[in-house]
Each structure stands twice: as structure tokens, then as C-alpha cells.
Amino acid sequence: MRRHFQALLTAAAIGTALSAVAAAPDPAAADARVNRRAQVKQRFFDRIDLDHNGRISRDEYRAWVDSRFERLDANRDGTVDADEIANSPQARERVHRRAERFVQRFDASGSGKVSRADFEGKAMARFDRLANGADTLGVDQLGAPGKHGPRHDPATDPSSAR
Numbered sequence: 678m679r680r681h682f683q684a685l686l687t688a689a690a691i692g693t694a695l696s697a698v699a700a701a702p703d704p705a706a707a708d709a710r711v712n713r714r715a716q717v718k719q720r721f722f723d724r725i726d727l728d729h730n731g732r733i734s735r736d737e738y739r740a741w742v743d744s745r746f747e748r749l750d751a752n753r754d755g756t757v758d759a760d761e762i763a764n765s766p767q768a769r770e771r772v773h774r775r776a777e778r779f780v781q782r783f784d785a786s787g788s789g790k791v792s793r794a795d796f797e798g799k800a801m802a803r804f805d806r807l808a809n810g811a812d813t814l815g816v817d818q819l820g821a822p823g824k825h826g827p828r829h830d831p832a833t834d835p836s837s838a839r
Contacts, residue, residue, distance in 0.1 A: 725733050725741045749757045749765055762768060783791040783799050807818050 722733065723729070725737055727737050727740065728734075746757065748767065749761055751761045751765065780789060780791055783795050785795040785798060786792070804814065808814050809818075
């Protein structure tokens with residue numbers, strides 16, 4: 678009996694270790710994300726640093742701020758309202774990119790469309806991962822919003838729909 682118990686404990690320890698290894702973040706992917714962020718930051722900096730001297734002056738920054746405002750002020754009345762912002766090309770592009778990522782993430786068939794089965798399958802796989810095989814989740818298993826939990830408000834995030 679004691680030998681069976683030790684074997685069971687050993688198997689459980691191995692299973693736990695394997696699941697921890699499988700869940701461990703990929704260092705290469707993390708490095709790639711850091712590199713992409715650094716490249717985006719540098720491109721942003723270069724766009725503002727008009728004389729390319731490696732420093733952004735107050736005048737260069739003001740010019741960038743003014744150009745941003747001009748792009749938002751669609752009717753050129755010197756003020757910006759919520760409709761102008763929401764209907765700006767930048768906002769539409771951002772929403773479109775986000776929608777494309779949503780479809781990419783949930784479209785299991787590769788059709789470019791997310792079926793109810795696709796959506797539910799991905800969402801329930803997330804539940805299973807968070808619940809560690811249990812049939813219920815506690816608030817502590819969801820984690821804090823941000824890096825380790827839901828990225829969006831569940832009330833407004835379509836991937837959190839019930």
C-alpha cells in the first residue's frame with residue numbers, strides 16, 4: 678500500500694511539473710515582444726524628432742501635438758468633440774485592427790468569420806485553463822485585469838460574453 682501511495686505521489690509531482698513547464702512563458706516570444714515594442718517606440722520617437730538629433734525639443738513636440746489635433750479636428754472649427762474622435766481615421770483603424778485580432782484569435786476554421794462554436798470553444802478552453810480542470814471558478818482564479826487576467830471590462834468585451 679505504501680509503495681502505491683509513493684508511486685501515486687511521484688506521478689502527481691511529475692504531472693504538476695509537466696503542467697508547469699507547459700504553462701511557462703516562452704522566453705523567445707517575450708524577447709520578440711520587447712523588441713517589437715522598442716521598435717515601435719523608436720519609430721514614434723523618430724517621427725517627432727524632426728531634425729533627427731536624437732532629442733525631442735519643445736518645438737518639435739508642440740508641432741507633433743498640433744498635427745495630431747489637426748487630424749482629429751475634422752470640421753476645422755478649432756475644437757474636437759467625441760464624434761470627431763470616434764470617426765477619425767485613427768480610431769477606425771484601431772477598431773479594425775482589434776476586430777481583425779479578435780477574428781484571428783477565435784476563428785477556428787480559418788474562414789475569416791467566428792461562429793458561435795468557434796467563440797464558445799475558445800472561451801470554454803480558457804475557462805478550463807483557468808479552472809485547472811474544475812467545474813467552477815473563483816474570483817481569485819480570474820486574476821487582476823492586466824497582464825495576467827482579463828484585459829478588458831467583461832461588461833463590454835465581446836470575448837467575455839455569456
